[in-house]
Amino acid sequence: MPIDDFNRRTILAAGLGAIAAGATAAPLDLTATQDLGPFYPVMRPLDQDADLTRVAGRRGVASGQRIIISGRVLDHAGRAVPHAALDIWQANSHGRYAHPGDTHDAPLDSNFQGSAKIVADAAGRYRFVTIKPGAYPIGGGLQRTPHIHVDVMGRSQRLTTQIYFPGEPLNATDILFPHASPQASVIARALGAVPGAAETLAFGWDVVLMTG
Ligand SMILES: [Fe+2]
Secondary structure, three states, X not given: OOHHHHHHHHHHHXXXXXXXXXXXXXXXXXXOOOOOOOOOOOOOOOOOOOEOOOOOOOOOOOXXXXXXXXXXXXXXXXXXXXXXXXXXEXXXXXXXXXXXXXXOOOOOOOOOOOEEEEEXXXXXXXXXXXXXXXXXXXXXXXXXXXXXXXXXXXXXXEEEEXXXXXXXXXXXXXXXXXXXXXXXXXXXEEEEEEOOEEEEEEEEOOEEEOOO
């Protein structure tokens, strides 16, 4: 099955769940706000498309576990937020940001785009391809668990947050991971390997804004 067909199905399934929740008039749990962090991109490659595993003009592919993250941007009633903008940035597979403030002794990856600016469609659906970010040290013997930063701009509301991965051992000790319930709003759902592309893992993550 082509990857796009698979993602259309998974996005549709996620969206139908949200619509069903909205239809019952039970408000959805809002996505938690998370810190912007110190590595918001100050140097971006010209290429800011939805495939972070390749940089335009380069032949190589980013190192690391290839993943696809897809979902919808919704308001608290489960209504789509059409054409929401998502500003995405993350560490590479070695846990290093392409940022002058990241002096961590881990290699840069010139084939990794590192950041992206994408726009959801009219039904609030988005999708991007990237690599799973590595953990990185923050001093004091602590490490940030793997996460992806996202700044979501709806029609009337902006939300800065981070996407986490389920089952990560470092989630338990991360200083920003939300240890108190509800946690689910910032943890992606593991959807397994992408049919026809077994080396790629799919994750689902919906963003819920109060007003959209
Ligand atoms: Fe970070």
